[in-house]
Amino acid sequence: MLTKAVMTSLCATRQAPVNVAARGIANIPAHEYHIRFDQRVGRKRPAQDVLDRFKRLNNGMWIHAHPGRHKLKYMKDETWQKTSLYYETCTKEQCEILDKLMTPYWLRQKHYPNDPYSAYHVRHNINSPRVDDRGNFVRERKKILMDDITSQRFFPDC
Amino acid sequence: MSAAQYARLVPKKYRSRTLPKIDRPWRPRVIAWAGPAAFYPNRFYEIDKWYKARIDKPEKLPEMHIIDPADHMKSLNELMKKPEIEPINIGFKKREEKVKAEKSEQDRAELERKSRHMQLRIDIDLLSVENLSVYRHFQVFDHLFGDNVFFENVQRLEVNYSDNVIHNGNILTASSTVTRPEVTIESVGNGKGFNTLFMVNLDGNGFEEKKNNGEMVQWVVSNIPDGESIEKGTEVIDYLQPLPFYGTGYHRVAFVLFRHSQPVDLKLDGSTLENRIHSISELYKSHENLLTPSAIRFFQTSYDNSVKTKLHSLGLKSPLYDYEYRPALKPDQREFPEKPQPFDLYLDMYRDSKEVEKEILEKRLSEIKLDNVEEPKWIDPDYVENKKKLPAWLHAKILERKGVGHGKYHNDVQ
Amino acid sequence: MATRFVKSLVNRNPRNNELMGRQAANIGYQFEKDKSARSYIYKVELVEGKSHREGRLVHYKDGIVISASTKEPSIANQLYSKTDTSAALNIGRVLALRCLQSGIHFAMPGATKEAIEKSQHQTYFFKALEEEGLTLKEPDHIEHSYENDKSFTWKRFPLKPTRQDKLDEL
Numbered sequence A: 001m002l003t004k005a006v007m008t009s010l011c012a013t014r015q016a017p018v019n020v021a022a023r024g025i026a027n028i029p030a031h032e033y034h035i036r037f038d039q040r041v042g043r044k045r046p047a048q049d050v051l052d053r054f055k056r057l058n059n060g061m062w063i064h065a066h067p068g069r070h071k072l073k074y075m076k077d078e079t080w081q082k083t084s085l086y087y088e089t090c091t092k093e094q095c096e097i098l099d100k101l102m103t104p105y106w107l108r109q110k111h112y113p114n115d116p117y118s119a120y121h122v123r124h125n126i127n128s129p130r131v132d133d134r135g136n137f138v139r140e141r142k143k144i145l146m147d148d149i150t151s152q153r154f155f156p157d158c
Numbered sequence B: 001m002s003a004a005q006y007a008r009l010v011p012k013k014y015r016s017r018t019l020p021k022i023d024r025p026w027r028p029r030v031i032a033w034a035g036p037a038a039f040y041p042n043r044f045y046e047i048d049k050w051y052k053a054r055i056d057k058p059e060k061l062p063e064m065h066i067i068d069p070a071d072h073m074k075s076l077n078e079l080m081k082k083p084e085i086e087p088i089n090i091g092f093k094k095r096e097e098k099v100k101a102e103k104s105e106q107d108r109a110e111l112e113r114k115s116r117h118m119q120l121r122i123d124i125d126l127l128s129v130e131n132l133s134v135y136r137h138f139q140v141f142d143h144l145f146g147d148n149v150f151f152e153n154v155q156r157l158e159v160n161y162s163d164n165v166i167h168n169g170n171i172l173t174a175s176s177t178v179t180r181p182e183v184t185i186e187s188v189g190n191g192k193g194f195n196t197l198f199m200v201n202l203d204g205n206g207f208e209e210k211k212n213n214g215e216m217v218q219w220v221v222s223n224i225p226d227g228e229s230i231e232k233g234t235e236v237i238d239y240l241q242p243l244p245f246y247g248t249g250y251h252r253v254a255f256v257l258f259r260h261s262q263p264v265d266l267k268l269d270g271s272t273l274e275n276r277i278h279s280i281s282e283l284y285k286s287h288e289n290l291l292t293p294s295a296i297r298f299f300q301t302s303y304d305n306s307v308k309t310k311l312h313s314l315g316l317k318s319p320l321y322d323y324e325y326r327p328a329l330k331p332d333q334r335e336f337p338e339k340p341q342p343f344d345l346y347l348d349m350y351r352d353s354k355e356v357e358k359e360i361l362e363k364r365l366s367e368i369k370l371d372n373v374e375e376p377k378w379i380d381p382d383y384v385e386n387k388k389k390l391p392a393w394l395h396a397k398i399l400e401r402k403g404v405g406h407g408k409y410h411n412d413v414q
Numbered sequence C: 001m002a003t004r005f006v007k008s009l010v011n012r013n014p015r016n017n018e019l020m021g022r023q024a025a026n027i028g029y030q031f032e033k034d035k036s037a038r039s040y041i042y043k044v045e046l047v048e049g050k051s052h053r054e055g056r057l058v059h060y061k062d063g064i065v066i067s068a069s070t071k072e073p074s075i076a077n078q079l080y081s082k083t084d085t086s087a088a089l090n091i092g093r094v095l096a097l098r099c100l101q102s103g104i105h106f107a108m109p110g111a112t113k114e115a116i117e118k119s120q121h122q123t124y125f126f127k128a129l130e131e132e133g134l135t136l137k138e139p140d141h142i143e144h145s146y147e148n149d150k151s152f153t154w155k156r157f158p159l160k161p162t163r164q165d166k167l168d169e170l
Helices: A004-014 A048-053 A078-083 A092-100 A148-154 B003-009 B027-034 B076-080 B105-116 B133-137 B140-145 B280-286 B305-313 B343-349 B353-367 B383-389 B392-399 B404-410 C085-101 C113-118 C120-132 C163-169
Strands: A036-038 A043-045 A054-056 A062-065 A087-089 B157-161 B168-173 B182-185 B194-201 B215-225 B234-237 B251-260 B292-302 C042-048 C053-059 C063-069
Touching: A048 A054, A062 A092, A087 B343, B105 C085, B133 B140, B133 B168, B133 C063, B140 B251, B140 B280, B140 B292, B157 B251, B157 B292, B168 C085, B182 B194, B343 B392, B353 B404, B383 B392, C042 C085, C042 C120, C053 C085, C063 C085, C085 C120, C113 C120
Parallel strands: B168 B292
Antiparallel strands: A036 A043, A054 A062, A062 A087, B157 B182, B194 B215, B194 B251, B215 B234, B251 B292, C042 C053, C053 C063
16 A cells, blocks of 8 residues: 555656746747637636736836846846846836736735835826726726816825 | 709609708818818827817927037037126226346355255245135125126235134134134325225025125224224124024135225114124115225135024024935936836835835834834845845845935934 | 024025035046046146246136236246246145135146156146145035935936937937
8 A cells, every 4th residue: 555655756756847948938829928718717817927927016007027137147237237137117008918918806906915015006296197088097096086187186196 | 962863863763752861971071171181091190089180280399409600610618608798896906016126146046056956945925815716716706796896905904813814715613713803904095094894704694584685794893094903993893703504504704894085984783683784785885985995805614613602692593504405306207107117216216205204214113113223233134035035126125225225224213 | 573594594605515515526528538637626737838837726617716827926036947847846835825725625636647747847736736735636525315315215226228229329
């Protein structure tokens, strides 16, 4: 009779790491950069790659680490060593695309305890309209819809 | 479509009972109104939703840098130079230098030997130092008498606070100016005429009542007979040591000597600190016929404890000033910056500074007790662990010991 | 009525920021060969003319502030020659004294190190300046930061130019 420990060790050897090729830009399988529809659930699935690599702040801004920051580090200059460590912002178009790759769950505001990002979930002193051309809220402020002048005066953060 | 046209086009069998309402062609009308571009599918620019028939946008050209063909050969320094206006002399004519004494042959031999051995040292006390460019550099004349005005030093004026001689702009501590200085005035009129001495703090006007309206007069002695000592004159305003307030930096204090042939009644009031504020240019204007400036000296002082004790003895509190910096330049905030920016540093730039301070304080209160505000001995004991685990921006925040990172442990808790 | 001090006092002294160390010196033009030559608030230089030696103190904005020259009769009277090395030395002494009398204690040398070593006149001139008490170096200015301004709670950060930035420069 095989003991449980042996069984698990056997399983472990069977599931030993498969040699995965490095995931460069060329090696991303085609199904991952499309909006996939899950037949069983009956609605779209969030793109897992985006969830792995990006982070969405509650104000709608997506951030990501600098791609290629570990590549050939030794032959790059001082400023690059510093700037490559930044978590960078995305442009508006990129943010829109990434939002489309997500499900409503991931677009909801999230509040975690001891969140290191907590200071960056609101924007201050932005005076672009809060509502897009269809009347949807662009930056999150629930419940009250008022004209921009009033809201900028009394609610500078959003 | 008219009824006649309908009848012509449709056989009777298929005609409806009433004339069908058919839209009149409206496209050509719109084109006539808004131009041919009204219905072009515009693939290249964002279509303006707010305006259905679009009229050409007004062309916006950037402001051009205009190069004047007459100037383009000049260098930057020449272009930036302000046009010079000839300054007006309000004083006396410049004194003539003494005639050069001829050196004897023996002297020349001696000088030659000394200069060959690099031992020749000229006597600096014999030199006349009257360079007005220093006064212009410190804008002493401008702030005393108004723009573009000057006068020559034609009378020797020696002012010294025990060992400290006043030249043009040398720096004295405030404590050395507590007692009144010794003043020697050269006699130029063979016993005729009078001198009047002003001591003025050009930057000392810090009173709400007479804001930007004059300078602080520290001491006025008028009608000093020519060739006599300063005690023979009448002290119009008694001596007060210059009061450079805390944090205001270096104040210029000038001694101005006026020359006049008849005795003058200045009618100045110096009973309180505020009454000592007088506009020198206005004062000079009202006595222009009588007074002529003949000599000037100035020095610079800054705050030390003697200023505080003096203010306290006058029954006042010593005001504390703090330098107000021009706010540091930063780019306008954009909701989505075009160029990738470090998100934490970018968003930090536009956060309210009070809120940041509040956050620092809250964090400190949560981490350590009020009585234990010392900076930890080791900046980050789990450095290796954190370096692997934490995102770089967060780790950098922990390691930060300058700016806000310094304030984390060293700000006052109020 | 009680004396009331103003809330914000403006010190009109044009040299105040320089004396307090808040004024940053220019950094020179980016692609200039020796741009440190323009990085000064005051500099002293010796002008070696055909028949005169002239020492100058130059301010970065106002130009020549103080000068001492062998053209002045009271100096020339006491010298053997207006152009020899001891003239340069004495000019240095006079200039340093005049600078100190005007409250200027720091100035950058207006010539490069090689030029000073090469010329005996320059060497003696700058040595005389230092002996008289003028410091031939300027202290660094105090930078605007959180330490001296509590509203400056953010940090300046470097940005790497992108490919597009580099193309736009062309």
